[in-house]
Amino acid sequence: MLRHAQSGFTLLEALIALLVLSIGLLGVAAMQLKALQSAHAGYQRALVSLIAIDAQERTWALMSQHPTKNCSVDAESAWSDYWGGVLDFSYSLSEDAACEYEVEITWTDQRFMEEGGNNFQYVFRLPSL
Numbered sequence: 001m002l003r004h005a006q007s008g009f010t011l012l013e014a015l016i017a018l019l020v021l022s023i024g025l026l027g028v029a030a031m032q033l034k035a036l037q038s039a040h041a042g043y044q045r046a047l048v049s050l051i052a053i054d055a056q057e058r059t060w061a062l063m064s065q066h067p068t069k070n071c072s073v074d075a076e077s078a079w080s081d082y083w084g085g086v087l088d089f090s091y092s093l094s095e096d097a098a099c100e101y102e103v104e105i106t107w108t109d110q111r112f113m114e115e116g117g118n119n120f121q122y123v124f125r126l127p128s129l
Contacts, residue, residue, distance in 0.1 A: 044107065044118075045120070048105050048107065048120045049120070049122070051083055051105060052103045052105060052120065052122035053122075054079065054082075054083070055075065055076075055079050055101075055103045055122075056101070056103070056122075056124045056126075058075050058078060058079050059073060059075040059079075059101060059126065060126055062074075062075050062078075063099075063126060071098075071099035071126065098125065099125055099126045099127065100123065100124070100125045101123070101124055101125070101126070102121065102122070102123050103121070103122040103123075103124070104119070104120070104121050104122075105119075105120045105121075105122075106118060106119050106120075
């Protein structure tokens, strides 16, 4: 009877190849999860930017309808009433001197705290009419 010196070696190679493949697939799954999280964070930031621009447009519209055409219009109440029921955000629209407004939007999503927080600030200036 003839014995081979390498009997069982191909089974060991197959098991090592399977281990390397499974580690690679776990890496691909982790990258996919991170990509989905980043896409969701980008969606939230785009939505917050849209909300801030909407505050600017609502303030501009209210200012143009104001009889004295000055900067002291109350746009925050209508703006926060419209967006407050849609999303879980907190808003702040404050007027500084010279028709300059600051919009601060904060949202509650603990998954992305390490990526820069959940705070968005947008400053705009409207021309005095």
